[in-house]
Amino acid sequence: MSTLPPRAVELLRAVHERPGLTRAEAAKTLDLGTGALTTLVNRLQDARMVAQAAAAPTGSRGRPTTALVPHPDGPLVGVGLVTHRSWVVRVVEVGGAVVAETTGGILGATDGDAVVRDLRRAVDDLDARLDGRVRAAGIAVPGPVRDNRWVKATLLDWSDQDVPALWGAVDRPTDVPLVVVGNDATLAAVGEARRGAARGSHTHLHLHLGIGMGGAVTAGGEALDGDHGAAGEFGHMPFGDPERACPCGAHGCWGRTMDGEDLARALGDPTPADPLAYSERVLDRAAAGDVAAAAAVQAQARSLGRGAAGLVNALDPTLVTLGGLAPRLLAVAPDAVRAAYRSGLMSYRRADPPPLRTAGLGDAAPLVGAAELVWDRLWQTG
Ligand SMILES: [Zn+2]
Structure with a gap:
């Protein structure tokens, strides 16, 4: 896309952010004449990036108008997500709609290398089906990612995977470059800021409770991911029991007070x-009225509220997702x-706390x- 002039890339981004926007809206957004x-x-x-379609009539006269939509033969990106149970690969078009998806299990995989190779094959197979787009x-x-290395897989006995090197080592007929490797919670925060519950927020804190507690701070839709891309390990802040060791090597980690x-x-x-899975079952039991489960869940709920308050005091986000x-x-x-959230907030924040x-x-x-x-990356570099 580097061959496109900057204003064309701006228009493409506008269509990506709001697929289906009308020509009039696009002209206003970019401050352009007809x-x-x-x-x-x-x-x-002409570049097969954007197509035009009839839009629903607007205004009292019901004048027909034209909407700008992703081109049906346009560029696509492939994204993969690994969990401790399985993986999924999706291919999405400009505007974010999913055009293809495939999944696989990781049970039986003896190391992370095999999973990265499976993801590469899945992306390439989908690329071949989609005419190399x-x-x-x-x-x-x-788990943490530092300089594109997957440092430690949470719950899996893998560590220090050089993901781009593994990706590149697979001999495949197609060549889809891997340009982003990120921690799942950090990328979730970006997703929420761009297309989810935090869309349009100035600053946003995302907390993800999984095997441990992770998340990220976003500002203007960008994650503040640190010098090595490893920021956001909120679960390893010392909000927990200082006597308790965490597998990360630190003591007193917050996430240890909220896991299964x-x-x-x-x-x-x-x-x-x-x-x-154990946490899910205990939450189900608590919801169904099991007194012991409810007490254990209440303790974790207080820890969540208290930790969120501390982070809000420090970071001043618009909202917490x-x-x-x-x-x-x-x-x-x-x-x-x-x-717990309210009592942990500085008093001047309590009148209007971030939701x-x-x-x-x-x-x-x-x-x-x-x-x-x-x-x-594609808008920037093509
Ligand atoms: Zn820790």
């Missing part, structure tokens, strides 16, 4: 093999979360965020 807009639209149409790819992984192992300890159960199991914690124990809002994109948020960052 002639200049027509020139840019023709350019993007996939321009670039991104991957979201569970913590619930099992509180309920006198053995350490669960799948702490996420909650992903993973955090919305369930809020739903099952809303009073405990909100009371705690359920994330809007669900499990797809990391895929949406990954796709947005891949598109960003």
